[in-house]
Amino acid sequence: MNTREHDVVIIGGGNAALCAALTARAAGARVIVLECAPRHFRGGNSRHTRNLRVAHSAPLDLLPGDYPEDEFLADLLRVSGTTNEALAQLVIGRSSGLPEWMRGHGVRFQTSQRGTLHLERTNAFFLGGGKALLNTYYAAAERMGVDVLYDAEVENLEVDGGRFGGAVVRSGGRAQGIRGRAVVLAAGGFESNIAWLREAWGPAADNFIIRGTPFNTGRVLRVMLDAGAQPVGDPKACHAVAVDARAPRFDGGIVTRLDAVPLGIVVNALGQRFYDEGEDFWPKRYAIWGSLVARQPGQIAYSIVDDKVKGRFMPSVFPPIEAGSMPELARSIDVPAEALGATIGAFNRAVRPGTFDHATLDDCRTEGLAPPKTHWAQRIDVPPFRAYPLRPGITFTYLGLTVDERARVIMTNGMPAENVYAAGEIMAGNILRRGYVAGVGMTIGTVFGRIAGEGAARHASR
Amino acid sequence: MPPADLLHRGEHTLTVCNSCRYCEQYCAVFPAMERRLTFSDADLVYLGNLCHNCGECLYACQYAPPHEFGIDVPRTMAELRLHSYEEDCWPRPLARAFRRQGALTSLVLAAGFSAILFAATVQLNPSALSPGRTDAEFYAVVPHGVMVAVFGAVGGFVALALGVSVWRYWRRISPRGTPGPTPRALARAVRDALTLRHLHASGPDCVSAEEARAPWRRWWHHATLGGFLLCFASTSVAAVYHAAFGWEAPHPYTSLPVLLGTAGGVGLVLGPAGQWWLRRRRDPALADPAQQGLDASLLVLLWLTSATGLLLLALRARTVMGPLLLVHLGVVLALFVTLPYGKFVHGFYRLAALVKDAAERDADGSV
Numbered sequence: 001m002n003t004r005e006h007d008v009v010i011i012g013g014g015n016a017a018l019c020a021a022l023t024a025r026a027a028g029a030r031v032i033v034l035e036c037a038p039r040h041f042r043g044g045n046s047r048h049t050r051n052l053r054v055a056h057s058a059p060l061d062l063l064p065g066d067y068p069e070d071e072f073l074a075d076l077l078r079v080s081g082t083t084n085e086a087l088a089q090l091v092i093g094r095s096s097g098l099p100e101w102m103r104g105h106g107v108r109f110q111t112s113q114r115g116t117l118h119l120e121r122t123n124a125f126f127l128g129g130g131k132a133l134l135n136t137y138y139a140a141a142e143r144m145g146v147d148v149l150y151d152a153e154v155e156n157l158e159v160d161g162g163r164f165g166g167a168v169v170r171s172g173g174r175a176q177g178i179r180g181r182a183v184v185l186a187a188g189g190f191e192s193n194i195a196w197l198r199e200a201w202g203p204a205a206d207n208f209i210i211r212g213t214p215f216n217t218g219r220v221l222r223v224m225l226d227a228g229a230q231p232v233g234d235p236k237a238c239h240a241v242a243v244d245a246r247a248p249r250f251d252g253g254i255v256t257r258l259d260a261v262p263l264g265i266v267v268n269a270l271g272q273r274f275y276d277e278g279e280d281f282w283p284k285r286y287a288i289w290g291s292l293v294a295r296q297p298g299q300i301a302y303s304i305v306d307d308k309v310k311g312r313f314m315p316s317v318f319p320p321i322e323a324g325s326m327p328e329l330a331r332s333i334d335v336p337a338e339a340l341g342a343t344i345g346a347f348n349r350a351v352r353p354g355t356f357d358h359a360t361l362d363d364c365r366t367e368g369l370a371p372p373k374t375h376w377a378q379r380i381d382v383p384p385f386r387a388y389p390l391r392p393g394i395t396f397t398y399l400g401l402t403v404d405e406r407a408r409v410i411m412t413n414g415m416p417a418e419n420v421y422a423a424g425e426i427m428a429g430n431i432l433r434r435g436y437v438a439g440v441g442m443t444i445g446t447v448f449g450r451i452a453g454e455g456a457a458r459h460a461s462r
Numbered sequence: 463m464p465p466a467d468l469l470h471r472g473e474h475t476l477t478v479c480n481s482c483r484y485c486e487q488y489c490a491v492f493p494a495m496e497r498r499l500t501f502s503d504a505d506l507v508y509l510g511n512l513c514h515n516c517g518e519c520l521y522a523c524q525y526a527p528p529h530e531f532g533i534d535v536p537r538t539m540a541e542l543r544l545h546s547y548e549e550d551c552w553p554r555p556l557a558r559a560f561r562r563q564g565a566l567t568s569l570v571l572a573a574g575f576s577a578i579l580f581a582a583t584v585q586l587n588p589s590a591l592s593p594g595r596t597d598a599e600f601y602a603v604v605p606h607g608v609m610v611a612v613f614g615a616v617g618g619f620v621a622l623a624l625g626v627s628v629w630r631y632w633r634r635i636s637p638r639g640t641p642g643p644t645p646r647a648l649a650r651a652v653r654d655a656l657t658l659r660h661l662h663a664s665g666p667d668c669v670s671a672e673e674a675r676a677p678w679r680r681w682w683h684h685a686t687l688g689g690f691l692l693c694f695a696s697t698s699v700a701a702v703y704h705a706a707f708g709w710e711a712p713h714p715y716t717s718l719p720v721l722l723g724t725a726g727g728v729g730l731v732l733g734p735a736g737q738w739w740l741r742r743r744r745d746p747a748l749a750d751p752a753q754q755g756l757d758a759s760l761l762v763l764l765w766l767t768s769a770t771g772l773l774l775l776a777l778r779a780r781t782v783m784g785p786l787l788l789v790h791l792g793v794v795l796a797l798f799v800t801l802p803y804g805k806f807v808h809g810f811y812r813l814a815a816l817v818k819d820a821a822e823r824d825a826d827g828s829v
């Protein structure tokens with residue numbers, strides 16, 4: 001492989017990278033994919049995904065009803081606030097053609113969504129999830145003759161005045177140079193780089209759990225910024241949800257989420273409540289709880305429920321910490337017993353009678369309590385009591401590279417780089433500035449992966 | 463019940479899956495899992511037999527080993543299945559047979575039974591094996607009464623052992639208070655079992671390795687199951703001919719029992735051979751090593767039964783008919799005695815699991 005000439009070098013091995021590789025190869029380019037992870041953990045954060053968002057003007061076989069482009073844009077703007085409207089329109093406009101293209105490479109979708117997260121109209125779900133999707137893409141790439149190098153961390157890029165010459169890859173303990181006529185940067189964000197997160201969050205970052213791959217260290221992003229690429233997106237922002245504190249440090253994915261919160265109260269390490277646990281349905285709120293917990297001492301909090309609500313929420317994959325009395329529970333979770341007792345007492349006294357219904361925004365609430373609990377407030381008084389520890393779980397970061405509608409990286413002088421393209425999380429900040437719209441990450445990565453792959457192949461053939 | 467560590471792994475696996483649900487459209491296991499929040503031991507052995515080991519969910523799993531969650535649904539379900547066979551086996555002490563089987567043991571067993579039949583024939587009916595016999599008279603070699611007595615007794619025991627085991631399993635997975643099967647659910651489960659519907663379910667086919675889907679697994683399985691049922695039908699028709707009409711074997715080549723038996727025999731030669739070939743090519747990660755012998759034993763005995771049966775049919779008017787008949791009967795006896803303690807039981811346990819699944823779906827209105 002060392003001696004082999006490549007037209008297009010693709011950095012990263014997730015969704016955006018593979019979409020670029022398949023497109024560039026189909027256009028006739030000789031393509032190499034440099035994936036930092038070993039084969040088994042290939043696929044970056046994409047291996048944890050389950051769907052992508054697709055605009056459609058009429059029912060498709062896998063998406064009922066319609067999802068007009070305007071509505072898609074409105075959904076995006078409601079969350080993101082601002083966006084690069086031209087790029088957003090481009091992604092939304094091209095999204096409708098994605099399922100067909102994906103199927104052409106063997107991708108399979110679920111047929112009906114049975115109401116999962118109420119996304120059945122807007123989002124196409126991958127049969128088997130993101131890892132199955134990536135397996136299909138890798139198999140297609142292999143069939144088409146794309147070279148893939150695993151355990152291949154790109155340490156440096158030769159980029160001079162917006163012109164890419166080659167990449168320095170560490171693989172099997174030694175560095176080697178890979179040359180190419182064009183490069184596609186699809187190496188994700190910097191969410192698994194704790195030192196970099198510390199720049200924004202201080203020492204609190206040491207207590208963050210990273211939901212996805214440990215390989216998205218932002219190395220390529222950093223090299224490009226140093227080489228004069230124009231940044232985009234809030235450099236300090238990251239998307240964080242509340243996850244079970246016992247989750248693995250990396251790669252816990254979606255199963256570490258905790259659904260107990262709205263059914264009880266949440267206290268910090270001092271035994272104090274700090275936010276309305278019943279503000280809205282949990283899927284609409286779990287994303288704000290990440291930063292709420294990140295601001296508590298030690299970045300830890302505990303969701304506390306009693307036996308009444310057992311069986312009303314999906315159990316955590318980790319067992320609850322259980323105790324017959326509140327002081328005993330306080331000891332097990334290392335929270336001051338008097339403080340916790342006082343918090344529970346005040347909460348129980350403030351609960352107003354109501355008709356509990358966890359399927360609606362019911363009328364069970366507190367009165368005269370700060371912060372209040374506005375729904376599903378029931379006394380916590382039936383032992384055994386159970387606690388689930390919470391920590392911030394980082395999904396992704398927003399800082400990225402500015403690109404144009406041909407996926408070319410824009411340099412600080414405002415000019416597009418000659419042969420450097422970017423796709424996926426590394427440029428998603430052009431479109432998504434904050435928050436998260438389910439499925440939009442994979443849509444951006446697929447659309448821009450294809451654009452970048454095509455552009456890089458065309459450039460290489462010149 | 464299965465050992466505590468297996469139960470614990472099963473529960474951990476399903477709890478993770480239930481939070482994830484990415485695999486929910488591969489098979490019946492995941493929707494059945496989604497009807498639950500927690501998993502009792504009975505749930506685990508139920509779901510174990512609802513898995514048909516298509517393999518998809520292993521490759522799709524972002525938590526598969528070496529991830530620290532170590533989620534391997536096909537393997538876990540396979541181990542739970544074996545334990546359910548052992549646990550509900552009747553009579554219980556014979557459960558140890560499930561882990562002792564293999565291609566070799568089945569060959570030895572078949573040879574042993576054939577040898578006994580030879581010895582008995584030489585002792586009791588020496589003229590039967592004399593050269594020059596070309597009359598295709600099976601009953602001159604082994605008298606009809608002896609055949610009925612031996613195979614009736616063994617067959618009766620097999621039916622009893624299977625019946626009791628499967629009934630025990632059914633009671634275990636359907637404790638009182640859980641939905642019982644409606645006639646509709648029962649009919650659907652039987653139809654799904656006979657048509658091997660689930661081998662067609664998740665889109666095209668089962669996988670033999672990552673992203674390697676091929677229809678062979680279901681075709682070979684169809685050949686084996688169909689072959690078995692046709693042979694069973696052939697024997698039943700022949701029994702009715704004999705008892706009701708006095709028409710005795712050998713039947714003409716164009717008679718119903720011979721036609722059914724020939725078709726079945728061909729299926730049972732091709733199917734097990736194909737399945738054997740497939741087993742050797744399939745990713746070993748999908749199988750439970752403890753059950754290799756179990757699979758091998760059944761495949762070998764089914765293949766030998768049909769191969770010797772077809773040979774017997776072809777050469778029935780030759781001198782070798784006598785010895786061939788004894789070998790064939792020895793193989794069939796070996797097959798019979800291992801049926802309730804071998805891979806064969808999976809069909810019935812799986813049917814019970816399908817019945818339960820159909821009953822649950824009926825009860826909650828999903829289709």
Ligand SMILES: Cc1cc2nc3c(=O)[nH]c(=O)nc-3n(C[C@H](O)[C@H](O)[C@H](O)COP(=O)(O)OP(=O)(O)OC[C@H]3O[C@@H](n4cnc5c(N)ncnc54)[C@H](O)[C@@H]3O)c2cc1C
Nearest residue numbers: 012013014015016044045046050154187424425439441442
């Ligand atoms: C738990 C979870 C669930 C999610 N669910 C969804 C969902 O359902 N739908 C959705 O649209 N979005 C979802 N997202 C967001 C989604 O993961 C991203 O938007 C998307 O995966 C980005 O794709 P990508 O190819 O740009 O990056 P990634 O898939 O993260 O790929 C980056 C790749 O670059 C490689 N890499 C990094 N650095 C280097 C280097 N120096 N050298 C070589 N290679 C390198 C990595 O190994 C990796 O292969 C989810 C995220 C998480 C964490």
Ligand code: SF4
Nearest residue numbers: 479482483484485523
């Ligand atoms: S096997 Fe893995 S991917 Fe599939 S549902 Fe279970 S945890 Fe999710």
Ligand code: SF4
Nearest residue numbers: 489513514516517519
């Ligand atoms: S191996 Fe196939 S049948 Fe078994 S649980 Fe997984 S997807 Fe279902």
